[in-house]
Amino acid sequence: xxxxxxxxxxxxxxxxxxxxxxxxxxxxxxxxxxxxxxxxxxxxxxxxxxxxxxxxxxxxxxxxxxxxxxxxxxxxxxxxxxxxxxxxxxxxxxxxxxxxxxxxxxxxxxxxxxxxxxxxxxxxxxxxxxxxxxxxxxxxxxxxxxxxxxxxxxxxxxxxxxxxxxxxxxxxxxxxxxxxxxxxxxxxxxxxxxxxxxxxxxxxxxxxxxxxxxxxxxxxxxxxxxxxxxxxxxxxxxxxxxxxxxxxxxxxxxxxxxxxxxxxxxxxxxxxxxxxxxxxxxxxxxxxxxxxxxxxxx
Amino acid sequence: xxxxxxxxxxxxxxxxxxxxxxxxxxxxxxxxxxxxxxxxx
Numbered sequence: 001x002x003x004x005x006x007x008x009x010x011x012x013x014x015x016x017x018x019x020x021x022x023x024x025x026x027x028x029x030x031x032x033x034x035x036x037x038x039x040x041x042x043x044x045x046x047x048x049x050x051x052x053x054x055x056x057x058x059x060x061x062x063x064x065x066x067x068x069x070x071x072x073x074x075x076x077x078x079x080x081x082x083x084x085x086x087x088x089x090x091x092x093x094x095x096x097x098x099x100x101x102x103x104x105x106x107x108x109x110x111x112x113x114x115x116x117x118x119x120x121x122x123x124x125x126x127x128x129x130x131x132x133x134x135x136x137x138x139x140x141x142x143x144x145x146x147x148x149x150x151x152x153x154x155x156x157x158x159x160x161x162x163x164x165x166x167x168x169x170x171x172x173x174x175x176x177x178x179x180x181x182x183x184x185x186x187x188x189x190x191x192x193x194x195x196x197x198x199x200x201x202x203x204x205x206x207x208x209x210x211x212x213x214x215x216x217x218x219x220x221x222x223x224x225x226x227x228x229x230x231x232x233x234x235x236x237x238x239x240x241x242x243x244x245x246x247x248x249x250x251x252x253x254x255x256x257x258x259x260x261x262x263x264x265x266x267x268x269x270x271x272x273x274x275x276x277x278x279x280x281x282x283x284x285x286x287x288x289x290x291x292x293x294x295x296x297x298x
Numbered sequence: 299x300x301x302x303x304x305x306x307x308x309x310x311x312x313x314x315x316x317x318x319x320x321x322x323x324x325x326x327x328x329x330x331x332x333x334x335x336x337x338x339x
Contacts, residue, residue: 006329024333045332090323131323160329180329187328194321291336 002085003036004094006160006180007043007137015104017048023290026057033061038085041096042067043137043160048105051078066096068117073108081121084129093129095121097136114142115149122153130194131155147172166270174199186270193265201263209257216250
């Protein structure tokens with residue numbers, strides 16, 4: 001198992017970096033380190049206190065900060081573009097991406113174009129990894145463009161920026177675009193089987209297709225009974241036409257449901273971090289020093 | 299973020315082991331936390 005973050009983790013409002021914000025940011029990143037977080041994308045809301053603060057705090061927490069397109073005043077990359085985690089012999093490459101444009105709190109620092117440097121990093125990593133994931137702290141249009149242009153260069157794009165909350169994995173041409181949740185309300189879990197070949201297949205999509213086969217089969221049975229009982233020629237013709245449509249639909253769903261055979265598969269689940277998840281008392285006490293009860297943002 | 303809850307969740311999820319011989323990997327991920335440290339759900 002590997003834990004990562006798609007960025008925009010540390011600060012509530014872009015540009016605000018007061019002492020309270022500093023304490024929260026340091027605590028969040030420190031907690032990520034304690035959780036064993038492997039890497040985080042450098043998001044705009046991770047840089048309110050500049051890139052030096054982000055780098056120093058992440059180094060202390062032993063969390064890698066990644067960005068293929070975040071450039072310093074000298075035009076050179078400020079963080080590594082990628083890192084590789086090895087899990088039970090499986091190599092997973094992660095590439096970070098940052099919102100294009102100037103970083104409000106870090107004069108001279110800016111996010112360059114997203115697609116080209118990410119694809120360059122992907123091309124370099126692809127031959128040596130089993131799975132390639134982009135941690136994309138970029139606006140959704142940039143994430144969609146990346147998904148479109150990356151084709152089979154990357155497998156998954158985990159996307160943060162707008163706080164879209166949990167949702168399904170969205171199939172692109174050859175990759176999946178996955179939302180990253182928001183405000184710590186959920187943790188996403190991707191279970192991936194890499195034993196097959198080709199593009200990933202979403203097991204939840206396959207489950208839905210199987211359910212559709214059952215539903216359409218039930219409709220076919222109902223229409224068939226009505227056809228047996230019908231005597232009016234016009235009604236019989238209409239029922240026969242409906243049956244033909246339903247049979248075609250069933251065949252289509254059966255084919256889709258069978259598409260997972262031999263393929264690499266993914267399954268995305270969301271764990272809500274609500275009251276049903278037991279608190280860690282020691283961490284909770286530390287949180288309450290930073291954010292006394294009743295002072296949470298909502 | 300609710301790190302105290304996230305810790306408990308991560309530990310629970312960590313107990314799921316890969317099936318022998320299968321090339322599998324599990325990725326746990328978050329994003330857009332926005333400096334959240336207190337319960338907000």
